[in-house]
Amino acid sequence: MADGGQANGAVRQSVRGDAGDARQIAGIGLAGGAFSGLFGVGGGVVMVPLLVLWRGLNEKRATGTSLTAIVVIALFGVFGNSLFGSVDVQKGVLIGVPAIGGVVFGTALQQRLSNRALSGMFSALMIAVVIVYLVSK
């Protein structure tokens, strides 16, 4: 993937409606959506690296921004799935409530880590994702 000069300049998000901005945002959104549609895996695992490598955000900002995109995606996803009745609300709540505590902890912990460390950990996460995928499919 060519990240050319774009990752180096990293003048982020200050210019509204800039054509390069729009292209990157559309590209990352399309890639994230295509990825989750193709593989049934959330778009976060592809949006975070693209926000870092292509859009030039640092790791923390990329993960925060990815979470914001996921709010939108998951809201629509739940609505779509609930139409077909495959959402198990009770179990979703049961596992989701402790996860709220987890995410508060995880984001706080992340602030103590360097961006380079996060890149390394993300790299390991990708390998874990491959393993989980191969085991579960």
Add this chain to the structure above:
Amino acid sequence: MTEVLEVIAVGFAAGTVSGLFGVGGGVVFVPSLVFLFGLSQAEAEATSLLAIVPVALVGSYRQHRYGNVAVRDGVLIGLVSLPAALAATYVANALPETALKVLFCGLCVYVAIRMGRRALRPPVETV
């Protein structure tokens, strides 16, 4: 009782992964819902999305407080990805399983290498 503790532990772990890595947490939720609760893969994926909504909301609120969210980027990326995800579902059904597996693993390993090399670079903090 142990089952309840298991669920709490797994939920907490999923949330931690979500906060640390900016992912929804489905990578932990989905297999857990299959193995702990005996849901089918499809049910687990749908149910995982429900759990992800509050997690991503709280996570992105926290990150916003830490100054780590490009709000406009995030919302737009989310909106753009919706039709792409729908379209890709049809493509996925048309492609052979093996092709999907190879493509997925190839992409993940490629990203792992790129991010790994970034971690090994000399420390130059970007914006």
